[in-house]
Amino acid sequence: MPKHFLMCRPEHFTVAYAINPWMNPDAGADRDVAIRQWEGLKAAYEELGHQVSLIDPVEGLPDMVFAANGATVVGGRVYGARFAFPERGPEGPAYLRWFEEQGYPVRAAEHVNEGEGDFLTLDEVILAGTGFRTDTKAHLEAQEFLGRPVISLSLVDPRFYHLDTALFSLDGRNVAYFPGAFSQGSQEVLRRLFPEAVLATAADAEVLGLNAVSDGEHVVINSEATALQLELKRRGYEVIPVELSELRKAGGGPKCCTLEIRA
């Protein structure tokens, strides 16, 4: 099934502030390299037959390339983001405006949530991260608006500050994740819900290998996550490695650049 993604070209990308442990404003980031790598990701989706829509980047919002944080879209309903840090605050209304202009029913969030960074939609439930960014009150708000059961999971390692840095959906029913990113209780929940899950190593998590996008057959994944790629191949997935090292300097990978518009 072809998917519909929203992406934002990193025309204003830079690392100007540090709001997660990956970011170092003194280290510098090369915007041209970031754009080239992002174009590679977009091309990979299009070659797989997925539709990519684009939102205009806004000057002064260097993290806007991380479209996954812009909203959560389930059944055509758009639950807006409300960012934890003021540096990213204006992105929420910018993404919501785009969806409004396209005619989607939208809801501006009352509670802090960073879109698909912390809301991961499966066929029957939504997994929701908390601990660093998204408030648990937003989990309930999302459940009410989107009409799907929301399961809260606690993140405990600041390098994995969003759920989508530590877990991704393989096919809507099963997931891959890095256990060390979660509290003991949440690890138990994950084991119970997903006994067949793919468990990633710390080395794969540390290159944001879990920040991947699967359409159920193909997995678009950071090229450096080598052990995880082997395991995915062993399970029958076609692996599409992409190079996004420049965007990782801001703490993002393929999934971060990709907001799924679920009809």
Ligand SMILES: CN(C)C(=N)NCCC[C@H](N)C(=O)O
């Ligand atoms: C993992 N997903 C969607 C993300 N994890 N987004 C990347 C956000 C990066 C940004 N500098 C920030 O810290 O908010």
